[in-house]
Amino acid sequence: MKKLFSFLILGVSSIALSTSVYADPPMQPFYAAVIKMSPEGKLGQVIKQEKIATSLKGAQAWRIAYISSDIAGRKTISTGLVIAPLGPAPAGGRPVMTWAHGTTGSAQNCGPSQVIDPAVPLNEYFLVGGNSWTDYGIPAVEEFLKEGYVLVATDYQGLGGGGRHQYSVAATNAMDTINAARAVTSMKETGANKKTIVYGWSQGGGAVIALAGMPEYIQQTGTVSDNPDIVGFVALAPQDISILAPAGKLDQATADKYFQDSQKMFLDSVFNFTHATMFYWGTQAAFPNLKLSDIFTDEGVKVANEIYSNKCMHTASDTFNFNYGSSYASLLKQKPTNTVAWAQAMLKGGVPVVKPMAPVQIYFGSKDTAVPPMMHKLYQEQACKLGGNVGRMQLPGEQSHFTTPGSSKPFYLSWVKDRIVGKSLANACP
Secondary structure (H helix, E strand, O other): OHHHHHHOOOOHHHHHHHHHHOOOOOHHHHHHHHHHHOOOOOOOOEEEEEEEEOOOOOOEEEEEEEEEOOOOOOOOEEEEEEEEOOOOOOOEEEEEEEEEOOEEOOOOOHHHOOOOOOOOOEEEEOOOOOOOOOOOOOOHHHHHHHHHOOEEOOOOOOOOOOOOOOOOHHHHHHHHHHHHHHHHHHHHOOEEEEEEEEEEEEEHHHHHHHHHOHHHHHHHHOOOOOOOOEEEEEEOOOHHHHHOOOOOOOHHHHHHHHHHHHHHHHHHOOOHHHHHHHHHHHHHHOOOOHHHOOEEEEHHHHHHHHHHHOOOOHHHHHHHHHHHHHHHHHOOOOOOOOOHHHHHHHHOOOOOOOOOOOEEEEOOOOOOOOOOOOHHHHHHHHHHOOOEEEEEEOOOOOOOOOOOHHHHHHHHHHHHHHHHOOOOOOOOOO
């Protein structure tokens, strides 16, 4: 009887999925208006802003929408949050902290700036004390405000500004992060100067180390604020699937193996399955020559489009779990096709293998099962061989992916302050 009841529940759920109407989620007025706008203007140009209340003492905050671009060279609109100290800026202006957030999802209502009172310290869904269905806020915001810094936190394209979010396409996420810094520098109300620290976690950590290898994009002219002075990059448990790619030219055999290996790494649980398949969905948005049907079954294509267009990370994972239980992998083809093109796209959208343009500091926990530490270990090895200065610190105790932001704060606060004041830094490579 219990098995029959379970079968009926799953059957009804499957019917509900197959007959539901595709629709974007409802949006707050600010974002609904932005979605109707065209991405026209200079990179970093603020095209809409509204002042919002904040519970932070001595601070003022805004929601903004600004011009960015993606890995394909297309102009996009990103939204985000700006927080600045009250009062006139000191002579020379205020340094900028540009924050790249971790996974929140892929639907238009998954941008962290959209929650009530978003200008707060990082509030995590998984931790005791988390009070929302998603992560939001900015790590160490109070400490950085006391130091006189301006903070800006991109939502990334597709999480409030229209278009499909290119989830974990690190290069695109990196562009949104630096263009957010350009945007805040152009806002006279903030008193921001061009001295910049880039920091991020998980998905955003991948954006940070990707940006460290994108000097041409950073140094281009004709933006709303050219020549940002980036003095350091802080990456908390950075994700980089491209680092696992084989060296040399990709042929069919190596592409198949690369794809199979990356799938095995993330298909062990429905939570990791959601991350992996959302990455496929976002990669296809970045590279239109790819098709979701290369990887997903017909049912999988339909379900992925409906879920990822309408739900944020944790509700998406719950939806897969409720409707498919342990059979979630049945939504993927056993033998994916066009794997060479997919592998090439993953490499192109990932972290560039070049010398970082400023010092990089990575923090991670030994018990991180969401982003295998081997990823950033390999990144450090490659970047150091190219002459970069990349430090990598295992945090004390048994830290998980989700305790990494809090447990790393005492260490990166001093690292950031030293970079802002121009203190010399010994090479941290092994």
